[in-house]
Amino acid sequence: MQIYKVGGAVRDRLLGKPVTDIDWVVVGATTEEMLAKGYRPVGSDFPVFLHPKSGEEYALARTERKSGRGYGGFTFHASPEVTLEEDLIRRDLTINAMAEDDQQNLTDPYHGQRDLEARLLRHVSPAFAEDPLRVLRVARFAARYAGLGFTVAPETLELMRQLSDSGELEALTAERSWKEISRALMEDQPQVFIEVLRACDALKVLMPEVDALFGVPQPEAHHPEIDTGVHTLSVLEQAALHKQPLTVRWACLLHDLGKGLTPKEDWPRHIAHEHTGLKLIKAVNERFKAPKDCQELALLVGQYHTHGHRALELKPSTLLELLQSFDVYRRPQRFEEFIAACEMDARGRKGLEQRSYPQADYLRGAAIAARGVAVQPLLEKGFKGPELGEAIKRERLKALKAYKEAASA
Incomplete structure (x- = not known):
């Protein structure tokens, strides 16, 4: 032995x-x-x-x-x-x-030692192509070691392409795929994972909704990088640089899926992409059986990220609806993760990575103001049932109006 x-x-x-x-x-x-x-x-x-x-x-x-x-x-x-x-x-x-x-x-x-020195991810034998999970694993290793200069050997990338084209990737279970995807998203350079999947044609098999974003233009005034796919990779890169949790990174990957559905004649504008993208986000969530917290945040970020960017302009009533949607009173952490995803989205633009994001503190302050409304005085006034709910809502709206006025002063 x-x-x-x-x-x-x-x-x-x-x-x-x-x-x-x-x-x-x-x-x-x-x-x-x-x-x-x-x-x-x-x-x-x-x-x-x-x-x-x-x-x-x-x-x-x-x-x-x-x-x-x-x-x-x-x-x-x-x-x-x-x-x-x-x-x-x-x-x-x-x-x-x-x-x-x-x-x-x-x-x-x-x-292997020679390939370590050459910074190459190379397959051991042709049997590599027998296991479709290896496409995801190699892309994950590429994300992990990109900072050390590692790249995928051309002949290995070709084998990965053959696997992608063979239909074998569809035989992967949601659980095995999610395990690799979630680990890859938590690497130092998760955007490399997506780049490698795209380079070997696996992205269009596993996540066609993400693959469809490449080549889709956005208004240059707001997005100097123009390409929606490139923007998505940059947002993911920012999420890793800022040590965001998996929930935020997953939401960053999926937040703009609706732009892939915009008719070409409407380019580079993407009207209502927040709503058109929800069915796509839901489909990707279900395909990989993502954990519930990842699913929920991805859908909420997809729907409301433009609200986050326009936070300073929102009417108090719209701001209250936003806070209600996130249930900030019982689940404050989820709203904090939403703010983080919005900030990563704002930073994931060419040349704007260091720009400040005042919306973050503004939204935090709004949540504190709404949460500060005391329920006990309303109970003492005799409100109960649906009437109590309406009274709380009125008081929170009043608090947000006062908050907005103070912030604008």
Whole structure:
């Protein structure tokens, strides 16, 4: 029995990055031997065990063969005869197909270290094209390591294109896709994830609504970058630079989908794109079964982001409707995330990345003013039921009028 550290732990150590998760592969062992040593089995698909003390995962060296469609369409073979090299060749990228023993002696049969130095994401073998999830994984790695200068090797991008054109991407489950998408959006440069998906034709398969934004012009006076797709990437980039949470990043990606539906004869204007885009946002949300908080914020940002930009001009009654839509009284955090998404949208424009966004503080102040209305005095006056609701609304409107006057003074 020989035990090796494999994959990301080896890659990140060689890159000088912190190692968090460690994967281990065991060569020359049987399931019975692992159990005898106290390892606990997990999963039923292939032999993976938890270390009796550390709880880390140890997998028996295995080979795999394509047996069906999609991510799960493989049969695995694990036995003491499977070599380390045979186990490593089934991995996706050369930089993930390295192993080291307890003395840090490197086993690198597919030249992963060379590709690390060349800053290349390159597939290990033609078997790469058997797993459609790898299209998303490579795009995610591109987003993670773009800051270090990594790019996808042309021949790997071509394999990804073949996978995109084969129909295999449609076999991916919503859960597996969302796991990769959500992780990619939280990388340092999530816009690179979208760029790589687009470069290999995967974006038009997975998110045709986002793909449709590229080539759609916007008024240059408001959007110096002109192209709606380019703007969306810039908004996503700003969201990452400002360390926004996943909910905000997801909303940033989807906020302008309605512009993809604007008839060409109306370009570069996009009248009512906030409303036309809602059905598209809903479709993308459902396709990937995004978490409820991501779904809700994306729809609200899609519908109201232009309200956010025009906050200083809004009538108190419109401002109150906006606050009500977000339920700022019970869910203040969601409104804060809306403000963040609006600010990222404003900053995601060529040359305007550093421009101040006074709307943010104005909206926060409005929410505080509306929340400051006390209910108890109204109860003491005898209001109850629907009448109480109307009385609270009147008082909040009065508070917002006073707030707007004070802010304008």
